[in-house]
Amino acid sequence: MKRIKALLRFPPNRAGKPITYHLVKDYDLRINILHAEVAANRVGVLVMDVEGQEEAIDGATRFVRDEGVEFHIVESAVSWDRDRCIDCGACTAVCPSGALSLDQKDWSLVFTPADCFVCESCLKACPMRAIAPAIGGTPAS
Numbered sequence: 717m718k719r720i721k722a723l724l725r726f727p728p729n730r731a732g733k734p735i736t737y738h739l740v741k742d743y744d745l746r747i748n749i750l751h752a753e754v755a756a757n758r759v760g761v762l763v764m765d766v767e768g769q770e771e772a773i774d775g776a777t778r779f780v781r782d783e784g785v786e787f788h789i790v791e792s793a794v795s796w797d798r799d800r801c802i803d804c805g806a807c808t809a810v811c812p813s814g815a816l817s818l819d820q821k822d823w824s825l826v827f828t829p830a831d832c833f834v835c836e837s838c839l840k841a842c843p844m845r846a847i848a849p850a851i852g853g854t855p856a857s
């Protein structure tokens with residue numbers, strides 16, 4: 717059995733595709749959705765834990781790609797540049813996982829990479845461009 721964290725990015729014309737249904741039914745994968753931002757006619761993002769046989773995950777990856785949806789294996793959290801950060805807290809308001817928070821003692825930003833599931837909401841929220849994407853090991857895109 718293999719377990720990965722995957723980020724799927726849907727183009728606007730693919731947002732309504734029942735991708736996860738097929739991953740479960742056709743590839744016998746166990747899916748745990750960590751974050752979903754999918755709406756009709758907009759770019760959508762889905763982050764999920766995927767568990768299954770290695771061949772099944774490979775087949776599912778090809779299926780997703782053939783459907784016109786990007787498939788990235790997430791190997792690391794976003795990266796945060798302490799030197800650029802001014803501790804404004806804007807990123808904490810949009811972080812759904814709690815990976816970004818403010819220290820209650822001195823209100824400095826605390827980043828916990830292990831809790832990040834790479835939804836990338838914080839990238840747009842940061843006025844200092846102190847957070848950068850970090851997607852690695854992409855067998856399909």
Ligand code: SF4
Nearest residue numbers: 811832833835836838
């Ligand atoms: S990408 Fe940013 S907003 Fe999303 S979970 Fe990670 S730290 Fe939080």
Ligand code: SF4
Nearest residue numbers: 801802804805807842
């Ligand atoms: S939004 Fe940017 S500058 Fe503000 S606390 Fe977050 S990382 Fe730091």
